[in-house]
Every structure is written in structure tokens, then in C-alpha cells.
Amino acid sequence: MEILSTKVAIIGSGPAGLLLGQLLYKAGIEHIIIEQRSSEYVAARIRAGILEQVSVDLLREAGVDQHLNEMGLPHHGIEILSNGEKHRIDLSALTQGKEVTVYGQTEVTKDLMQAREEAELLSFYEANDVKVHEFYNAPYVTFHKNGVEYRVNCDFIAGCDGYHGVCRATVPQDKIKTFEKVYPFGWLGILADVPPVSDELIYVQSERGFALCSMRSNTRSRYYLQVPLTDKVEEWSDERFWDELKNRLDPESQKNLIIGPSIEKSIAPLRSFVTEPMRFGKLFLAGDAAHIVPPTGAKGLNLAASDIAYLSSALIEYYLKGSEQGIDDYSEKCLKRVWKAERFSWWMTHLLHRFETESDFDIKIKQAELAYVLGSEAGQTTLAENYVGLPYEIKKFDDLKQAS
Ligand code: RFL
Ligand code: PHB
Numbered sequence: 001m002e003i004l005s006t007k008v009a010i011i012g013s014g015p016a017g018l019l020l021g022q023l024l025y026k027a028g029i030e031h032i033i034i035e036q037r038s039s040e041y042v043a044a045r046i047r048a049g050i051l052e053q054v055s056v057d058l059l060r061e062a063g064v065d066q067h068l069n070e071m072g073l074p075h076h077g078i079e080i081l082s083n084g085e086k087h088r089i090d091l092s093a094l095t096q097g098k099e100v101t102v103y104g105q106t107e108v109t110k111d112l113m114q115a116r117e118e119a120e121l122l123s124f125y126e127a128n129d130v131k132v133h134e135f136y137n138a139p140y141v142t143f144h145k146n147g148v149e150y151r152v153n154c155d156f157i158a159g160c161d162g163y164h165g166v167c168r169a170t171v172p173q174d175k176i177k178t179f180e181k182v183y184p185f186g187w188l189g190i191l192a193d194v195p196p197v198s199d200e201l202i203y204v205q206s207e208r209g210f211a212l213c214s215m216r217s218n219t220r221s222r223y224y225l226q227v228p229l230t231d232k233v234e235e236w237s238d239e240r241f242w243d244e245l246k247n248r249l250d251p252e253s254q255k256n257l258i259i260g261p262s263i264e265k266s267i268a269p270l271r272s273f274v275t276e277p278m279r280f281g282k283l284f285l286a287g288d289a290a291h292i293v294p295p296t297g298a299k300g301l302n303l304a305a306s307d308i309a310y311l312s313s314a315l316i317e318y319y320l321k322g323s324e325q326g327i328d329d330y331s332e333k334c335l336k337r338v339w340k341a342e343r344f345s346w347w348m349t350h351l352l353h354r355f356e357t358e359s360d361f362d363i364k365i366k367q368a369e370l371a372y373v374l375g376s377e378a379g380q381t382t383l384a385e386n387y388v389g390l391p392y393e394i395k396k397f398d399d400l401k402q403a404s
Contacts (some may be wrong), residue, residue, distance in 0.1 A: 016287030017160035018112035023312035050298035052389025094384035135283035297345035
């Protein structure tokens with residue numbers, strides 16, 4: 001057996017784990033990332049597309065903003081299409097100039113992986129049978145790679161291993177409470193190298209179900225359709241997808257829609273899920289390992305980033321100042337923000353999707369609610385300030401250092 005030791009063992013090399021690694025590296029805190037998949041698989045996964053301004057700020061603080069500055073598309077508004085009519089939510093006007101940035105999670109992941117490679121930081125990809133041990137006492141992680149058994153002794157374990165990860169699953173049942181809502185539909189998403197139908201994202205509420213027109217760049221589009229959970233990707237030819245999308249759009253968008261072959265197509269189920277607490281002794285959960293939101297509010301990746309902002313500054317304070325305050329406050333601080341994002345994501349999902357179980361009355365009430373939101377500055381502001389991201393303080397590394 002190979003025995004290693006480090007300060008922080010990070011499980012998972014998604015955006016949460018990679019960002020934590022980068023922030024710890026900048027603070028000079030030794031850590032190791034352990035990931036079950038190959039680096040190629042991790043770098044190719046297509047997921048989120050929208051970064052809140054606070055997430056962009058955090059990536060800047062982590063020093064991985066070069067490509068983001070060149071390729072990220074700042075967006076100042078979104079469109080909501082309801083009853084065949086488009087309504088623009090002027091995000092920036094309603095939030096004192098805030099914006100969101102269109103920049104794919106794939107790019108965020110690649111930028112962080114490249115920074116890691118350049119800094120020659122230790123990562124184990126294709127680690128099998130990853131297990132976390134003794135996190136209430138003297139934590140360590142074990143795994144196998146290429147026939148070798150490893151043991152990593154550490155001060156802390158960061159569980160950044162996503163919804164299906166091993167960290168949350170290892171917590172004793174009597175120490176954890178979970179809250180869950182599963183939605184009776186999924187999102188069928190496609191990526192295509194065609195210009196987006198519009199300069200801004202369009203969230204579509206229609207009788208045929210929800211649709212979303214998004215993008216990755218001025219030449220690459222990302223579109224989603226609400227579909228029954230029983231649907232299989234194979235049942236959705238490109239032609240069927242484009243026809244159905246057109247059917248959910250308004251005449252102007254139908255005219256402007258440019259179609260082309262899909263380069264990726266998948267169905268994702270929708271779920272709301274929260275774990276309480278998010279710290280178990282010397283094990284911290286962060287990102288999808290601790291919570292899931294339905295993608296309607298574009299919050300999943302951004303919540304992973306805010307968890308990491310809190311966790312990195314807690315660990316930096318611990319190692320640089322010897323203070324346990326941040327560590328003790330971690331779970332409570334994260335959960336406050338998590339529940340607000342859960343509420344917003346649930347609300348957007350509820351408002352814009354069709355549910356088979358809803359009555360005509362329910363539909364009318366939802367239409368009235370949406371009409372109210374879109375017709376009122378107060379309603380629009382509520383949507384806008386949640387969409388651009390509720391504020392939180394990003395502690396600058398230099399400030400943390402100075403205070404030590
Ligand atoms: P990830 O990205 O799932 O990474 C977890 C990593 O852990 C690894 N792993 C393990 N490693 C070692 N041992 C084990 N036992 C392990 N088990 C798992 C996995 O291989 C993986 O590499 O979690 P992380 O880092 O917390 O990041 C979360 C985000 O990926 C997620 O919240 C977003 O993608 C959600 N999301 C969106 N978020 C946004 O903020 N804005 C959006 O516009 C947005 N759109 C979306 C989305 C998610 C979607 N899908 C596919 C669910 C759109 C979609 C369609
Ligand atoms: C995306 O571009 O993948 C995307 C954008 C906005 C969302 C969800 C997904 O709300």
C-alpha cells in the first residue's frame with residue numbers, strides 16, 4: 001500500500017473540487033484531488049451555461065479568468081415567452097447594473113484543469129473504490145489505481161463528488177437529514193453548431209410544455225425541451241426535436257430559428273434536494289454532493305461556487321490564522337444561501353412547466369402569477385435579483401493573509 005499525507009483530500013474533480021483545489025493552491029495549502037472518472041471524461045461533460053456575477057468574481061480571484069474574459073458573453077437580460085408573447089426582464093436595470101455571463105461549465109472545468117496541470121498539482125484520475133474513513137476523528141481516504149492500493153491521511157476531507165458520490169453516502173444515517181422533491185418530467189437538451197435564435201436566453205412557457213433557448217457562443221446553441229420522464233433519447237431524432245421546439249416558440253422566433261445537426265443530446269431528470277448539515281466532523285460536503293436544484297433557475301454550478309467560496313476561506317482562515325470560526329459556520333452559511341436558491345429554482349420550475357396533475361384552475365392561477373410577475377416592476381425585480389445571484393462576500397486571499 002502507498003501511504004500519502006496531505007492537508008485536504010478533495011473527492012471529485014467537478015467544478016466544486018477543482019475550484020477548491022485552485023483556491024487552496026493559491027493560499028499555499030497542500031491538497032490532493034481524487035476522481036473516479038478519467039480526465040478526458042470530466043473535461044468533456046456538458047452541463048451548465050450561466051455564471052452569476054459572484055461566480056465570475058470568484059473565478060477571477062482564483063486566477064482562472066483569462067479564457068473567461070475572452071470568450072464569456074455578458075448578458076444583461078432574459079426573455080420570457082408566455083401565451084405567445086415575449087417579455088424582457090432587464091436584469092441589469094433591475095439589479096443596479098448586475099449581469100450574468102454565458103460561459104459553459106465545460107470551459108470552466110477545462111480552465112481549472114489546465115491551471116492545475118500548469119501548477120503541477122497532484123490529482124488521481126480513474127481512482128477506483130474510493131472510500132472516506134474516520135472523519136469524526138483522524139480522517140483518511142483509500143482507493144485503488146492501476147492495481148495499487150492508496151491511503152491518503154489528511155486533516156480534512158472535502159466531499160465534492162456530486163449527487164451520486166461516496167461522501168454523503170458514508171455519513172451515518174442518524175447524523176444527516178435530506179429533503180427531496182422529484183419532478184415528473186425531464187429536460188431533453190441538445191447542443192448544435194448553429195447561431196442562437198436570439199441574443200438573449202428565452203425561457204418558454206407554453207401549452208405543449210417548457211422550452212429553453214440558450215447558447216454557448218454566437219455560433220453554438222443549447223436548447224432544451226420539457227419531456228416526460230419515460231421518453232428515451234433514441235425516440236428524439238434531430239428533426240423531431242426541432243419541430244417540437246418550433247411548436248413551442250412564437251412566430252418571430254420560429255422564423256429566426258436556425259437548425260442543424262445536434263452534436264450532443266441527452267435527457268436530465270429534474271430534482272430538488274438538500275442535505276443538512278453540510279459538515280460532519282472533518283468532512284465537508286460541497287456542490288451537488290450536498291444539494292441539487294432543477295436547472296430552470298441556472299443555479300447548480302453557481303451554488304457549488306458559493307459553497308467553495310465559504311469552504312476555501314474557512315480552510316484558509318484555519319491554516320493561516322488558526323481560527324475554527326469559518327469551519328464552524330460553514331454549514332449554516334451555505335444552507336442559508338442554498339435554501340434561497342432552492343426556492344427560486346422550484347418557483348421558476350413550477351411557474352414555467354406543465355404538470356400533468358394540474359387542474360384548469362391551477363393553470364389559470366399560474367398564468368395569473370406569471371402575468372403579475374411580468375407586469376410588475378416589483379415582480380420582475382424579485383426574479384432578476386435571484387437570477388443574477390444573491391450576494392455574498394468573497395473574502396480576498398490577500399485580506400485573509402493580512403489578517404493573520
Ligand atoms: P459534479 O460536476 O457532478 O462533479 C462531481 C465529480 O465527482 C466525481 N465522483 C467521484 N470521484 C471520486 N469518487 C467517487 N466515489 C465519486 N463519485 C463521483 C464525478 O465523476 C464528478 O467528476 O459536481 P459539482 O462539482 O458539485 O458541480 C455541480 C454542477 O456540475 C451542477 O450543479 C450544474 O451542472 C447544474 N446545472 C447548472 N448549473 C448552473 O449553475 N447553471 C446552469 O445553467 C445549469 N444548467 C445544470 C444545467 C445541470 C444539468 N444537468 C445535466 C443535470 C443544465 C443541465 C442539463
Ligand atoms: C444552459 O445554457 O445550459 C442553461 C441555461 C440556463 C438555464 C439552464 C441551462 O436555466
